Amino acid sequence: MEWSAEPLPEVRIAYETWGELSPARDNAVLILHALTGDSHVVGETGPGHPSPGWWGTLVGPGGWIDTNRWFVVAPNILGGCQGTTGPGAAAPDGRPWGSRFPQLTTRDQVAAEIALADRLGIDQWALIVGGSAGGMRAVEWAATVPDRVSRLMLLATTAAASADQIAWCHAQIRAITSDPGWVGGDYERSREPDPVAGLEVARQIAHITYRSADELAVRFGRGDQVGESVADGGRYAVQSYLDHHGRKLARRFDAGSYVTLTQAMNSHDVGRDRGGVEAALGRVTARTIVAGIDSDRLYPLEQSVQLAAGIPTCGPLRVISSAHGHDGFLIEVDAVGRIVAELLSS
Numbered sequence: 368m369e370w371s372a373e374p375l376p377e378v379r380i381a382y383e384t385w386g387e388l389s390p391a392r393d394n395a396v397l398i399l400h401a402l403t404g405d406s407h408v409v410g411e412t413g414p415g416h417p418s419p420g421w422w423g424t425l426v427g428p429g430g431w432i433d434t435n436r437w438f439v440v441a442p443n444i445l446g447g448c449q450g451t452t453g454p455g456a457a458a459p460d461g462r463p464w465g466s467r468f469p470q471l472t473t474r475d476q477v478a479a480e481i482a483l484a485d486r487l488g489i490d491q492w493a494l495i496v497g498g499s500a501g502g503m504r505a506v507e508w509a510a511t512v513p514d515r516v517s518r519l520m521l522l523a524t525t526a527a528a529s530a531d532q533i534a535w536c537h538a539q540i541r542a543i544t545s546d547p548g549w550v551g552g553d554y555e556r557s558r559e560p561d562p563v564a565g566l567e568v569a570r571q572i573a574h575i576t577y578r579s580a581d582e583l584a585v586r587f588g589r590g591d592q593v594g595e596s597v598a599d600g601g602r603y604a605v606q607s608y609l610d611h612h613g614r615k616l617a618r619r620f621d622a623g624s625y626v627t628l629t630q631a632m633n634s635h636d637v638g639r640d641r642g643g644v645e646a647a648l649g650r651v652t653a654r655t656i657v658a659g660i661d662s663d664r665l666y667p668l669e670q671s672v673q674l675a676a677g678i679p680t681c682g683p684l685r686v687i688s689s690a691h692g693h694d695g696f697l698i699e700v701d702a703v704g705r706i707v708a709e710l711l712s713s
């Protein structure tokens with residue numbers, strides 16, 4: 368681990384695959400999820416499994432990433448809580464790592480993913496694709512081991528976390544760490560109280576940045592939440608919407624992982640110890656497409672422009688038009704799919 372004094376003695380990485388690895392091992396696609404995503408790119412459907420997966424319509428037989436042709440791998444991020452080692456996992460003494468979990472960087476997370484590729488016997492990815500925090504790891508891959516990345520798709524992401532992005536993340540981290548249930552990161556994970564309220568607020572702050580102001584105006588305006596009246600102490604509809612997203616995340620995510628992953632995003636600077644962003648991007652040899660979302664206020668288009676201009680093997684910047692802001696990379700699946708399919712056919 369780069370910034371921490373103590374390396375993790377061992378790491379478990381959860382991952383899922385779809386399709387078959389070709390005998391030449393030249394058809395492997397790596398999908399890197401964002402902050403609170405997971406390896407369930409394609410979900411199970413049917414009774415008890417209602418989710419099609421967060422990019423379930425992008426990947427599959429005959430899909431934009433056709434699993435009859437491509438072998439798709441999706442690992443859960445290092446530091447997370449969906450199967451891969453994170454602060455909630457057991458340390459060698461059997462207790463959760465908690466506050467003892469090292470501070471990770473994007474580069475550490477990619478080091479773990481490189482170890483996974485080694486274990487799977489994949490010397491070179493036919494494509495690495497990532498959005499948001501997944502795109503941070505994707506560009507880090509391409510600058511760290513350029514010869515292991517044949518094609519690269521960077522979506523709604525950045526070469527380095529900006530002051531604005533660090534600032535939003537800071538408020539989210541503070542919301543969690545100032546919750547009395549946080550207990551310095553050593554809360555009892557199986558028992559209340561844990562820092563649920565802090566995590567809910569963190570997600571609310573984040574969710575505002577994930578959507579556009581115009582979208583919120585059109586969807587919610589100044590309207591009251593159905594069945595409530597602001598005049599009588601009830602909530603605006605947009606408040607109820609944020610409450611919902613906060614609660615929903617807190618039910619499925621570990622607060623310690625949220626802090627660790629958010630700090631890792633803040634650490635992201637592909638140019639660190641490489642002579643700056645320009646020099647780092649200049650190392651990339653993968654055929655690359657960079658795509659940004661026109662209404663993204665968290666990862667503004669200038670960051671995509673910088674990536675596209677800096678990577679020598681990058682084609683023209685693609686701008687995906689969406690009302691949904693940053694979350695457009697999860698919602699505009701067909702627009703993303705068309706670009707990915709074009710890159711895969713090049």
Ligand SMILES: CC(=O)SCCNC(=O)CCNC(=O)[C@H](O)C(C)(C)COP(=O)(O)OP(=O)(O)OC[C@H]1O[C@@H](n2cnc3c(N)ncnc32)[C@H](O)[C@@H]1OP(=O)(O)O
Nearest residue numbers: 400401402403404405421592604605607608611694697698
């Ligand atoms: C790579 C990765 O990042 S994977 C992780 C992706 N998943 C997440 O981040 C989970 C959080 N969700 C989201 O970010 C978004 O919902 C997306 C991007 C997944 C989907 O966006 P959209 O389809 O536009 O969903 P939207 O923002 O409208 O949210 C829908 C939810 O809000 C609820 N909602 C809508 N209006 C209101 C309201 N006034 N009051 C309360 N709840 C409301 C809906 O009932 C729905 O609930 P459900 O998700 O439990 O079914």
Ligand SMILES: N[C@@H](CCO)C(=O)O
Nearest residue numbers: 401402403404499500
């Ligand atoms: N909704 C996404 C946004 C971050 O890019 C997530 O939670 O991962």
